[in-house]
Amino acid sequence: MASKRRLLLTVSALAAVIAFVLGIVIIIAGVQRDEPAPPAETKEKVTLRFTYWGSFEERKAIENTMRKFSAQYPWIEVKTIQLPNSDYNTKLKAMVSSNEEPDLGYMTSELGELFASQQIFRNIYDLLERDPELDKSDFLDYLWYTSSDDYAWGVGTAGECFGLFYRRDLFQEAGVEAPPSKAINAWTWPQFVQAAQRLTLDKYGRNAADPQFDRNNIVRYGVMFETWSDPLNNFVFSNGGDWVSEDGGEFTLNSNEASEAIQKLADLVNKYHVAPSPLETKSMPSMSIALQAGLTAMTVDGQWINLDLGKAGVDYDIGVLPTLKQSVTVGVSGATVLFKSSRHPEEAWLLFKWLSDPDRALELYADGLWMPVLKKWYTDPALVAKWVDANPKAHPPGFKDAMMNQLIQYGKPSVGFYLRNQSELFPIVTEHLTPVWLGEKPAKDALNEVAGKVGAYFPKKDSINQK
Structure with missing residues (x-):
């Protein structure tokens, strides 16, 4: 980058000298010296169209x-x-x-x-x-x-990743210690489940660890998560799984590592009753609003919800995601x-x-x-202060370790950056995981069925029969 700028300065300086002597426009190595931009009022008006969600x-x-x-x-x-x-x-x-x-x-x-x-x-x-x-x-x-x-x-569009967002006041009320923000101290999966049980309440005020807990009348869940690819992949990757082999030629979401991680998430819904099913989630507000309203104590979500939570003045913080085999956050955008x-x-x-x-x-x-998206904004303390420290409401104390540093140190790219045939594969996986979230089928069986359907997209057909 520096060499490009030095070259430009050298070429521009040489062009200026020769132009002064000869009074002509000089072209060196195919790069023409930039002329000062005309005043804005002389420029033709331009309208750009920008789409976003x-x-x-x-x-x-x-x-x-x-x-x-x-x-x-x-x-x-x-x-x-x-x-x-x-x-x-x-x-x-x-x-x-x-x-x-x-x-x-x-x-x-x-x-x-x-x-x-x-x-x-x-x-x-x-x-x-x-x-x-x-x-x-x-x-x-x-x-x-x-x-x-x-x-x-x-x-x-941005550097983005996932963390464990939580309501500080609800943790204090339940007497549950807050999740750590550093990867080295991350909750194990059993610690995460235990916290979610203590934070889940039925209409009688009993938590999900209570033998008398009424799973049919839950007023607050311990955790919410979404079931599209990247929220799931935080735990698939943490357990050593992936959608495809390293060379992209084999479907591997039905591996023991990947299917075990997805089963653990399904167990939060159907075994421990600390998270809503996808069907229940459809009748609930977005996860950031659910957290604001106290309908859940924790959410597995992307850093973009800091905007809404900060604007709403929610008493929240961010912990690092619970770990299965290794600490991971999905780098997504x-x-x-x-x-x-x-x-x-x-x-x-x-x-x-x-x-x-x-x-x-x-x-x-x-x-x-x-x-x-630029590296220096993560490593230069003065630049970090400009965007992180400038607004503590949108960047609570756990943000630097649980999200910013976690992305740099333990981030793994989303499958969106390397998976081929996504428009065909995503709907098939989503369809076959629905009965898993409903407790009707084990994740391993559902994902083996997926492998049987997607074999045409992968040259190594032996992946279909993984056990």
């Missing part, structure tokens, strides 16, 4: 950041288009099929994989190679969505992509760089929505 608080944060961007670049207006989380892919597919795709925006890994195969995204590696201010090496290593070694169709069809690619790249730089969009980071 998220909560009400995320909408306010995004729109505020876009206003600041337009204040810096007054000839560029950004039209933000918030699409529903649950229907984002459907809506975006409709926009693309109607030739109304945005200039840039959020992208899910499964839809991004499909669109990338249709060559509708710009290659971010190429854009970084030509940019004098930003380099691939500046970013966290895991964030790249690629189709090949030299083609990145997207990059993580939706992608940010730039569409080839954009009529304003230079302005779209300016907005991409703006959103990637915490100094430019500090409230997105300081208020808890995002973690930076």
Whole structure:
């Protein structure tokens, strides 16, 4: 990165001297000396369209950041288009099929994989190679969505991971010691289950460890978790499992390690009665709201809920996730992509760089929505203070160890970054795990059935018969 900047300065200086003597425009190595930008009033007005998902608080944060961007670049207006989380892919597919795709925006890994195969995204590696201010090496290593070694169709919108969010006041009320924030002190699985039992209450005030506990009249759960891939993978990875073999050629979610981890999660619902089933969750508010309302004492969730919890003034903190065989947090992020069809690619790249730089969009980071994508914002104490220490409500005491340091030291990339055929595989896995969450089938049996259905996507067919 430094060498690129020194080269640019050298070329610019040489061009300036020769231009002064000869009065001509000099082109050296194919790089033309930049001329000062004309005043904003002389620039043609440009409108960028940016699609995203998220909560009400995320909408306010995004729109505020876009206003600041337009204040810096007054000839560029950004039209933000918030699409529903649950229907984002459907809506975006409709926009693309109607030739109304945005200039840039959020992208899910499964839809991004499909669109990338249709060559509708710009290659971010190429854009970084030509940019004098930003380099691939500046970013966290895991964030790249690629189709090949030299083609990145997207990059993580933010550095994000999972932790154990909990209500401090509810722990104190139940006399339960708070979960540790450091990986070295992480709860074992039995310690986690015991805490969840003591924190789960029925309508008579009895906890789930009480022999008289009424599992049919629960008023507060000890923990809530979601059943899409990444929340589950925190524990699959912790137990030494994965979806695929290292070379990607074998389906391995039915391995003993992976299926055991998923069974342990299902046991929280059906054996210990400390977590709601997916069917019950559908009738409940989002997990962050459930935590705010005291419907649960803990949630396994992503760092983005710091925004909502901080704004609501919740008495919460964050512990490191319980450990099975090793301490892990899944490094996850939706992608940010730039569409080839954009009529304003230079302005779209300016907005991409703006959103990637915490100094430019500090409230997105300081208020808890995002973690930076740039490495130096994790290692430079002065920069860490700008986004973590600036807002203690959105970054409670456990945040640095349980999330920020945990991501750097024990983060493992989401399967979204390396799993192929996601749009086909995710629905199959989700469907076959439903009876597991309902207590109707063991995880091992369900996942062996999945292996039998997905064999066509993997060249090593012997994975189907794993026992």
